Amino acid sequence: MDTAPFITTVLVPALTQGLVITLQLIVLAAPFGLLLGIGIALGRQYGSRGVSVLCKLYVIFVKGCPLLLLLFILYFGLPSVGITLSAFAASVIGFILCNAAYNSEYVRGAILSVKDGQMVAAQALGMTRQQTIREIVLPQALRRAIPGLSNEFIYLIKYSSLAYMLTVIELSGAGKLVATKYFAYNEVFFAVGLVYLALVSITTAAVHILEKKVAVPGLIS
Amino acid sequence: MVEVTGVLMEWAPYLLGGVSITLGMVGIALGIGIVLGLPFALVQVYGARAHRICIGAYAWFFRGLPVLVLLFLFYFGIFPALGLDLPAFMVGAIVLGLRGAAYQSQIFRGAIQSINEGQMTAALSLGMTRLTAIKSIILPQSLRIALPGWSNEYPEILTDSAICYAIGVAELLTRTSQIVSVTYITMPIYLFCAVIFIILNYAGMWIIQKIELKVAIPGFGAGAG
Amino acid sequence: MGPDDIVLRVEDIHKKFGEKVVLRGVSFSVKKGDTVVVIGPSGTGKSTLLRCINQLTPPDMGRVFLHGEEVTNSGAKISYFRQKIGMVFQNFFLFDHLTALRNVEIALLRVRKMDPKAAREKAVYELDQVGMSDWADHFPAELSGGQAQRVSIARALAMDPEVILFDEPTSALDPELTREVLEVMKKLARTGLTMVVVSHEMGFATSVASEIIFMEGGRIVEQGPPHILMSDPAYPRTRKFVSQFADLAGQRKE
Numbered sequence: 001m002d003t004a005p006f007i008t009t010v011l012v013p014a015l016t017q018g019l020v021i022t023l024q025l026i027v028l029a030a031p032f033g034l035l036l037g038i039g040i041a042l043g044r045q046y047g048s049r050g051v052s053v054l055c056k057l058y059v060i061f062v063k064g065c066p067l068l069l070l071l072f073i074l075y076f077g078l079p080s081v082g083i084t085l086s087a088f089a090a091s092v093i094g095f096i097l098c099n100a101a102y103n104s105e106y107v108r109g110a111i112l113s114v115k116d117g118q119m120v121a122a123q124a125l126g127m128t129r130q131q132t133i134r135e136i137v138l139p140q141a142l143r144r145a146i147p148g149l150s151n152e153f154i155y156l157i158k159y160s161s162l163a164y165m166l167t168v169i170e171l172s173g174a175g176k177l178v179a180t181k182y183f184a185y186n187e188v189f190f191a192v193g194l195v196y197l198a199l200v201s202i203t204t205a206a207v208h209i210l211e212k213k214v215a216v217p218g219l220i221s
Numbered sequence: 222m223v224e225v226t227g228v229l230m231e232w233a234p235y236l237l238g239g240v241s242i243t244l245g246m247v248g249i250a251l252g253i254g255i256v257l258g259l260p261f262a263l264v265q266v267y268g269a270r271a272h273r274i275c276i277g278a279y280a281w282f283f284r285g286l287p288v289l290v291l292l293f294l295f296y297f298g299i300f301p302a303l304g305l306d307l308p309a310f311m312v313g314a315i316v317l318g319l320r321g322a323a324y325q326s327q328i329f330r331g332a333i334q335s336i337n338e339g340q341m342t343a344a345l346s347l348g349m350t351r352l353t354a355i356k357s358i359i360l361p362q363s364l365r366i367a368l369p370g371w372s373n374e375y376p377e378i379l380t381d382s383a384i385c386y387a388i389g390v391a392e393l394l395t396r397t398s399q400i401v402s403v404t405y406i407t408m409p410i411y412l413f414c415a416v417i418f419i420i421l422n423y424a425g426m427w428i429i430q431k432i433e434l435k436v437a438i439p440g441f442g443a444g445a446g
Numbered sequence: 447m448g449p450d451d452i453v454l455r456v457e458d459i460h461k462k463f464g465e466k467v468v469l470r471g472v473s474f475s476v477k478k479g480d481t482v483v484v485i486g487p488s489g490t491g492k493s494t495l496l497r498c499i500n501q502l503t504p505p506d507m508g509r510v511f512l513h514g515e516e517v518t519n520s521g522a523k524i525s526y527f528r529q530k531i532g533m534v535f536q537n538f539f540l541f542d543h544l545t546a547l548r549n550v551e552i553a554l555l556r557v558r559k560m561d562p563k564a565a566r567e568k569a570v571y572e573l574d575q576v577g578m579s580d581w582a583d584h585f586p587a588e589l590s591g592g593q594a595q596r597v598s599i600a601r602a603l604a605m606d607p608e609v610i611l612f613d614e615p616t617s618a619l620d621p622e623l624t625r626e627v628l629e630v631m632k633k634l635a636r637t638g639l640t641m642v643v644v645s646h647e648m649g650f651a652t653s654v655a656s657e658i659i660f661m662e663g664g665r666i667v668e669q670g671p672p673h674i675l676m677s678d679p680a681y682p683r684t685r686k687f688v689s690q691f692a693d694l695a696g697q698r699k700e
Contacts, residue, residue, distance in 0.1 A: 060419065060423075061415070061419065063376070063422075064376070064380075064415075064418060064419030064422040064423060065380070065415040065418050065419060066379075066380040066381070066382075066383030066384070066394060066418060067380065067383075068383045068384055068386060068394060069383055069394055069397075069411065069414060069415055069418065070415075072394075072398065072411055073408070073411045073412070073415070076401065076407055076411070077407045077408045077411045077412075078408075079407075080407045080408050081408060158285075158286070158287040158288070159287065160287075161287035161288075161289040161290060162287075162289060162384065164289065165289075165386070165387060172287060172289050172290050172293070175290070175293075176293060179293070179297065179298075180297075185293070185294070185297035185298035185301075185302075186294070186298035186299060186302055189290055189293050189294035189297070189298050190294070190298075192290050193282070193285070193286045193290055193291075193294065196285060196286050196287060196290065197281070197282070197285040197286065200284075200285045201285070
């Protein structure tokens, strides 16, 4: 096998196509995972007893169950109850559900770390409960949660590879197909690994910048 | 419903076999993780610069790659290239273990670094060698400090072990999928599998918590305050 | 008085950290049974000097002798010298995962490889010496600062040292707790233990010291018996330093 043409005409185009799909999965899943995560954290912390218990059960189920199994349930299981999803949609939904469960834990921890006095002071100013949560508690909590949330984002990047198990040809899948066809496992998977390492490293750097941007003196995240 | 119960009863031994394979992989992986992770952490704190960089690169690599890619890389690439014909089960356990070592080395390193420098100073002042000081003073403390962080390794490796489905290890998820494809019963069997995973998860964490309480001493972890 | 009586001899110790010169040639010796108290403004290298003696911080230049044997550049034998040169730290540095008794015992077991039963007996005895035997099973987190410091003194004593270095042993303690630690130290001085004490406790220095060393800027400015150094120092710097503390002590009494 001639190396240079293999890289330029086979490997790079295939991995680029895969990377596009991987990025689509991440970009679609991350924002909803964050919003749902915040929602679950708020539901657990401030919701009625029923809501709180439901949110807790949700977290227990999703954290306790392997993501791959969750994807199988969404893709192979749901049709039996009349819901049929495309492999891509099932993957995105699975990632959102999983990402949200973990995010909610970080957000909840951060909410708990906001001092009681902040809440009391806001209410003393006449703020409603909702205003207090929105204006005072969440802005502080989310800053503190940044390290945890960004960690989960990095997990999302890596675990987006599981979409391949539902036949979505994202980065890992593209690599697997090329590797199998050309029998070049080491080369291809190292290349795939490098792309993931690049994505993870870029994210880590971006998080550092974000942390500095939103930093407030005295509020250690 | 009756049909489902019957199928589950029929396949229960097969699933239980999957459970033991899953737990076997997790056990080996945790073992590899601690056996490598702890010395790696010591090297990262006390080692020479070149060694520290090597371990740092190792951790960066294993933490940055998806489990799936690592499994493919080792199962199809590295091990065959080395002439090793390992069964998928062993590849799964080793990959999860090597990856665990990367994470665990970070946990242990943090714990070792969190120990006041004075502990080492005092140990040396009594005539202990560095090695004795690490063994009798630094490690007993840092292991206690690391335990809460370390206990997260178990659920993580347990859920990751399901990804070994991709290289055909006959673990719990693989066997569940096989049953689904034979019986055409999907949801109940998947949910049953999920429940087993959740039970394994929380039962394991419960055991780890018991250990934490057992080794707790005033000023450390669960006994702090 | 013959050279046999000299337990510790320090010769021309120099030390710098990066560009910062901390010790600029310090020499002194300590006779058996003496209590030498080192005083001086903070940041003048007193603690570094102690750490240079037992090689926790190896000096850049100069030598240290214990009973005429060289401690500096002693290679693997440093463990032996560190057993013979005890040290008590400002922040105690008790081993946080061990009970008071185990703290005293651990070096006997791991360094001196003593038989467990003998080590236990010795540890109990040393704890008793500092009045801490009732607290044997408590962890450092459960002890007051004064109690912790007494345990750390027992830990040093257990190695049967020729000399103990005290690095500001009461600086982290409030007055009440300071007193209980100083009482223990006075008792040790009376029993003939050789000690080098870095301290700001002028009362202790005056009443217990055989000799006071005044250090400033990494050098010994003046040294002598307490009654001379405290009442009639030769150098203005010493006079100024001592009088500040005399004022403080006066205020405290009122």
